[in-house]
Amino acid sequence: MNEIRPGDRNLARGVLAGERRALAQAITLVESSRADHRVAAEDLLDRILPRSGQAVRLGITGVPGVGKSTFIEAFGLYLIEQGHRVAVLAVDPTSRRSRGSILGDKTRMAELSRVPEAFIRPSPAGDTLGGVARRTREAMLVCEAAGFDVVLVETVGVGQSETAVADMVDMFLLLLQPGAGDELQGFKRGIMELADLIVVNKADGELAAPAEQAAAEYRGALQFLRPASRAWKPEVLKCSSLNGTGMAEIWDATQKFRAALGAVGELESKRAGQALAWMWSEVSETLLAALRVHPGVAARLPALEAEVRAGTVTPTAAAERLLAAFRGHP
Secondary structure (H helix, E strand, O other), rough: OOOOOOOOHHHHHHHHOHHHHHHHHHHHHHOOOHHHHHHHHHHHHHHHHHHHOOOOEEEEEEHHHHHHHHHHHHHHHHHHHHOOEEEEEEEEOOOOOOOOOOOOHHHHHHHHHHOOOOOEEEOOOOOOOOOOOOOEEEEEEEEHHOOOOEEEOOOOOOOOOOOHHHOOOOOEEEOOEEEEEHHHHHOHHHHHHHHEEEEOOOOOOOHHHHHHHHHHHHHHHHHOOOEEEEOOEEEEEEEOOOOOOOHHHHHHHHHHHHHHHHOOOOHHHHHHHHHHHHHHHHHHHHHHHHHHOOOHHHHHHHHHHHHHHHOOOHHHHHHHHHHHHHHHHO
16 A cells, blocks of 8 residues: 555555554545545545544643653553553644644654554644644544554644644643743643643652642642533642653543543543534534635635725625625625
């Protein structure tokens, strides 16, 4: 399988058999924006869907420099030692100017990338808010169908809305670091409210004491926030990705979280709600793409953009005229 063949059923068979090349090729297919590839991707997803949905889905975010890649490598290696297979979907920022992306996460997880039980897939964020690529959800289903029972989604973590990743994972982990000034002022309330688990990284050496202090401050802050789930109160833990300590406690918290939500039916309802949110997200993206290439819109767009720049037409009025052209109204 050296190239994508739209409609090739062997690709689905390869994914279900756990073939790494088929897995990589399938994710390339679902990430493609070509019309024939989109049709093939939908067919592929239909075929593998019954084998997906069984993995633990964990979203991980944090500001640049907090050590997300180092943490994911240490955590992934720990999980593999426990008998799990780990897929990492790492999303890198995309330049708004060049449209390029470094995609360097795989090089930052060199040890994990060499382990057969791990699969790391870096993808560009593109224009999608929330630090995840538009097709991350589909890539997650492909990884699950290929037999990976833990899927880690690493977000860009650059201050964008984190709602997107929270709407596709079971548990949302916020990674923080000690010794960075006023800890509580560095993060918006909204991100704290989304977090199911807060982990203070780099709790080793000279930062061990500051990490303990930071963890205590976050525990205090959580007392003033309403938990997202009636079955789970967010916890604050510490770890050292460098030394590999604290990973067992984080995995234990993940298991307790899933058990707590599962016992009251929240995990199932959460995934159902995420599926609906995914559907409407696709509707929005597809409609916007169709609007941009509509002949009536394309004919009016240059003049309307010029008028908006000149200040002779309000953006709202211009938008209404474009939508009218899309609907076929004069």
